Amino acid sequence: MTGVELAPAEIQVLQDLTILVFAPFVSGAIAHVEARVQGRRGPRILQPYYDIAKLFRKETLVPEDASFVFLVAPIVAFVCYLTVPLLIPVLTSYPLPLGYMGDILGGGFILALAGFAVALAAAETDAPYAQLGSSRAMTFGALVEPSILFVTFTVALLTATDLPYFEAAAVRPLGQAVHPAHILAAFAFFLVVLADTGRIPVETHSSTLEFGMIDEARTLEHSGPAFALLKWGAAMKQMVLYVILINVFVAPWGLAGSRQLGSVLLAIPIFLAKALGLGIVFAVIDNSFSKLRLFKITEFMAAAFLLAVLAVLVLYLGGR
Amino acid sequence: MHGLSAAASAPSAVTGAAETVAILVLLSEFAMLRAALSRSQVRLYAFQSLAVAALAFIVAAERHIGELYVLGGLSVLLKVLIVPAIIYRVLREAPDDVATSHRFGVASMVLLAIVLSGFGIFVVGTMPIHSKLLPVLALAVAAAVILVAFLLVIVRSDVVSQAVGFFSLENGVSLASFVLAAGLPLIAEVAFLFDLLVAVVVFGVLMRVHHGRSASLSTRPLERLRG
Numbered sequence: 001m002t003g004v005e006l007a008p009a010e011i012q013v014l015q016d017l018t019i020l021v022f023a024p025f026v027s028g029a030i031a032h033v034e035a036r037v038q039g040r041r042g043p044r045i046l047q048p049y050y051d052i053a054k055l056f057r058k059e060t061l062v063p064e065d066a067s068f069v070f071l072v073a074p075i076v077a078f079v080c081y082l083t084v085p086l087l088i089p090v091l092t093s094y095p096l097p098l099g100y101m102g103d104i105l106g107g108g109f110i111l112a113l114a115g116f117a118v119a120l121a122a123a124e125t126d127a128p129y130a131q132l133g134s135s136r137a138m139t140f141g142a143l144v145e146p147s148i149l150f151v152t153f154t155v156a157l158l159t160a161t162d163l164p165y166f167e168a169a170a171v172r173p174l175g176q177a178v179h180p181a182h183i184l185a186a187f188a189f190f191l192v193v194l195a196d197t198g199r200i201p202v203e204t205h206s207s208t209l210e211f212g213m214i215d216e217a218r219t220l221e222h223s224g225p226a227f228a229l230l231k232w233g234a235a236m237k238q239m240v241l242y243v244i245l246i247n248v249f250v251a252p253w254g255l256a257g258s259r260q261l262g263s264v265l266l267a268i269p270i271f272l273a274k275a276l277g278l279g280i281v282f283a284v285i286d287n288s289f290s291k292l293r294l295f296k297i298t299e300f301m302a303a304a305f306l307l308a309v310l311a312v313l314v315l316y317l318g319g320r
Numbered sequence: 321m322h323g324l325s326a327a328a329s330a331p332s333a334v335t336g337a338a339e340t341v342a343i344l345v346l347l348s349e350f351a352m353l354r355a356a357l358s359r360s361q362v363r364l365y366a367f368q369s370l371a372v373a374a375l376a377f378i379v380a381a382e383r384h385i386g387e388l389y390v391l392g393g394l395s396v397l398l399k400v401l402i403v404p405a406i407i408y409r410v411l412r413e414a415p416d417d418v419a420t421s422h423r424f425g426v427a428s429m430v431l432l433a434i435v436l437s438g439f440g441i442f443v444v445g446t447m448p449i450h451s452k453l454l455p456v457l458a459l460a461v462a463a464a465v466i467l468v469a470f471l472l473v474i475v476r477s478d479v480v481s482q483a484v485g486f487f488s489l490e491n492g493v494s495l496a497s498f499v500l501a502a503g504l505p506l507i508a509e510v511a512f513l514f515d516l517l518v519a520v521v522v523f524g525v526l527m528r529v530h531h532g533r534s535a536s537l538s539t540r541p542l543e544r545l546r547g
Contacts, residue, residue, distance in 0.1 A: 302430040
């Protein structure tokens with residue numbers, strides 16, 4: 001096939017653009033599916049785009065006591081969410097040059113920096129709910145960390161590196177994908193994603209009740225373009241986590257194997273289809289479980305931790 | 321990457337199945353530890369027993385041991401159907417489902433159980449019993465199951481948990497025996513099952529007597545009586 005070959009740098013820009021452009025679409029599609037499962041008609045699939053466009057036209061209000069951090073934080077978070085896609089296999093199965101810039105832990109640090117910036121902005125306001133949200137988000141974020149660490153250990157033991165590209169390559173042959181350690185780690189990471197995207201056992205992402213909020217409450221005081229960036233950023237974070245879950249752990253198939261323009265572009269709809277499949281799973285979970293009480297969330301985290309630790313133990317003995 | 325070539329030369333279907341079943345059994349043991357309702361504990365026990373019986377069938381098919389089919393059938397009958405049914409009946413007569421009989425918070429119990437199962441797995445891992453035919457991992461997980469079952473008996477203060485913990489202890493032992501000595505004479509394994517049957521009867525009587533005396537399935541009243 002003689003097609004246009006893309007330079008690695010172009011592919012990396014394309015990865016970022018994929019996340020940037022399609023993240024609200026994935027969010028909207030999931031919200032739509034969720035409504036359908038509940039028997040509602042639901043918002044339009046493109047609704048998040050309209051929301052973001054509307055917010056960009058609105059004015060920004062800043063709480064009296066807030067400093068510049070309040071306005072800078074959304075931008076920092078947004079840039080962080082744009083950086084992570086450079087490190088993970090969004091479209092290609094082979095590592096791109098910047099993919100060596102950081103491993104899974106590096107990506108985790110950048111995601112954590114984004115979370116930290118948003119929490120800091122929330123703490124800047126004198127609003128009780130925003131501060132409550134930021135303190136909760138930090139607490140539960142710290143509880144999720146051990147599971148992520150042990151998932152990383154599993155990856156490291158399986159592939160002798162902790163680069164996401166190599167884990168995906170190790171999973172690709174089906175024989176390895178059904179390895180018990182890998183299944184345990186993937187499931188643990190699934191629970192982590194569930195917690196990090198504010199899904200139902202941990203948080204009701206569409207609720208307006210402040211007392212149950214964790215991540216959502218942090219952005220209550222923001223308005224205008226800053227809020228638009230935060231919303232967009234949340235959608236991008238969700239998509240980044242989906243990329244890691246799908247393209248690294250669960251189904252690293254259908255990625256572009258060459259630098260041909262056609263195959264790279266084809267990888268985008270394939271990934272969107274996989275993300276929607278995952279989104280449907282999340283929507284079904286949303287509808288079949290109830291939200292955990294706040295003090296029971298530790299049990300959920302403990303379950304994720306258990307699976308991740310078992311994965312490492314299994315690898316220690318399984319030795320494969 | 322090194323993992324790949326090794327996975328391709330994975331010993332046999334039995335090893336893979338044994339490992340998967342062992343992990344399922346261990347996970348259901350953890351689930352029993354944290355389950356709030358006695359009924360769900362019983363259901364989990366039935367599931368765990370089913371997994372062990374499935375392993376019996378797999379080993380029987382792979383190694384052509386006819387007796388194991390009989391044993392698997394017997395354990396499905398006994399551990400998946402009869403024992404849960406008996407406990408369910410006791411529970412029906414004692415409808416006050418013990419909601420929280422945890423002595424610690426669930427998260428700390430799970431952490432404790434993780435430490436214990438890690439201990440079990442590492443101890444078996446360091447034992448010099450490595451052989452090509454022996455799925456060491458499944459054996460190690462069986463040890464972990466046994467330790468966690470002990471923990472279940474210790475940290476939950478209601479009669480049903482203690483009975484279920486004891487029964488699942490037997491599941492861990494039979495898991496180990498299928499892995500270690502699949503051809504263990506039928507008579508010995510049937511003796512295990514018979515032991516279990518006796519234990520069920522004894523526990524059934526105990527539960528009923530205890531409930532009759534203290535009008536509750538919790539064992540806390542027993543502690544209060546002391547001294």
